[in-house]
Amino acid sequence: MRRCGADLDAAAATGTEGADTVLARTPLTGGTFARLPAATAERTDAAVDEAHRTFHHWRTVPAPRRGALVKRLGELLTAHKEDLADLVTIEAGKIRSEALGEVQEMIDICDFAVGLSRQLYGRTIAGERPGHRLAETWHPLGVVGVISAFNFPVAVWSWNTAIALVCGDTVVWKPSELTPLTALACDALLARAAADAGAPPGVHRLLLGARACGERLIDDPRVALVSATGSVRMGRQVAPRVAARFGRCLLELGGNNAAVVTPSADLDLAVRGIVFSAAGTAGQRCTTLRRLIVHEDIADRLTERMVHAYGQLPLGDPFDAATLVGPLITTAAHTAMAEALATAQRDGGKLLTGGDRCFATEAPDAAYVRPAIVRMPEQTEIVRTETFAPVLYVLTYRTLEEAIALHNDVPQGLSSSIFTQDQREAERFLAADGSDCGIANVNIGTSGAEIGGAFGGEKETGGGRESGSDAWRAYMRRATNTVNYSAGLPLAQGVNFL
Structure with a gap:
């Protein structure tokens, strides 16, 4: 296995050593x-204070000029794409193509x-009073606190930061303690972009730290919006604390995503989409496919093909171009996976393939695990629970209504898909009483969303939306304006007063 540093040890189980230190580690070796x-608490407060003070200037800068900063950041990212992708692989364990794809x-x-910096559109509204104009405008919101997770250590930060900056906000970023070097690299590139574009350095501040650092950010009333990506448990802690101070939350939490495969499906296409969604990023995406709901007439045939495909997946060094599955982020992730598989088998599930740990001799502190497929007799509690590892549960159905009910019978609601060549089945899945997820796909898997669409989910996924479409509105405040250009003062709803 590739070594990623001269001072490798097994001390980093979580990526943090103490309140004063963050450990940079690699899942490639576990070292x-x-x-x-x-x-520190003082550094956190100072970062928020600087971002808050900078906001009062930044919000007055014309949006296209704010866009010039983001344009320069994009140019620097392009120039350093390979280097940043290396850091993503080293710290998150992503295979080379996925790391490059993230950058x-x-x-x-x-x-x-x-482009958005010239399209922060309001609207003119039809009013009832003559000589009046009713309109809606959007204004910068304030300081945006970004709390990101290890599995997309740079992309999710960029979704929030690029949009927030053109909207006139400033950003304070608390990255995952498991990926500090990618965060330092991004912060350095944005600082250079700010200098090149003539923007104040306080538009962005980075905070390396663990839970206490994030909690201080969450509780600070100067942080107008907290955009947090992570587990449902984390979201349950963040949301009420931000709400208690009447701040805003944008939550991207857990996913327990499913694909329905109908008898009319193109199985060649389905297998490709399923394998990438279920085994890509070693099952460590919030959009990872975790439940496969297959019509009983084709379940045996599709499962056999899936097992064969899993057997062909190259697992190992993510820097090797032939590798398709890299390591789990920590050995603790493997423990959680093993426990989930044991529970599923106690519930009557049959482990068809995978689950075994590899390279334990070469990398004893790393967790290289073969993606697993489990045939389940029903949707038990463990199937309804997200396990952040490559575990795919296979369930069967008889009618499409039964499949949709099974699909929706989980607490999470992020991503979903259906494989079918029947237009009626596709439209039924996409209808209001079909998939209850924020993302619903036809003939592609649950992973691999494009930035042009709004990304996010419902139920315990948190309800937030990031990236494209009109997700920018979460980073701004709305104002309704009424302008009276007449000589009279008619009141709305025909009210007479004085």
């Missing part, structure tokens, strides 16, 4: 290769945001 100073996603969202 640590740097110790970085963590943000490309950053470049794409910068392009989107630059």
